[in-house]
Amino acid sequence: MNDAIVGIIMNHSRDKVLLLKRQSDKIYPNMWAPVGAGPYSKDEDFVSKAKEEVRIETGLKATLLLTAPSMQIDIAGKTYNVHPFLFETSENENVRLNEEHSEWRWVLLSNLQNPEYDPRLQMIIKLVDLTSRLSVYPKT
8 A cells, every 4th residue: 555645734723724726637637635745655754755745835834733643545546545744834924836736725624515625635634633632732
């Protein structure tokens, strides 16, 4: 099974998540989703990869808050062991997209049911939220 990372980037008040719109010629064309990358081998440093992907895909210097337990998700007909990471940054930071994405937006957590957003996102957000409730990390 392949490993992948997903970087959930939230604003400081933690009521919005940053979503990126995939280019029309990529897997899941025109789908709004968080930062993600893979496949990776099990011996790679997923924390470093998550930080690097956030920087590459958004240009942001987001703060890593926590790592959630991995989960199995089907992506384009393959099953991945996905490692979710929660990051935080200001909504006022300048997002600089790479060539994988065409747009970005901050979305209220309560609006993630919109069908244009990756349906797996809600499951990942719930896992990250549960992990954050069980962890101690600062809420600014």
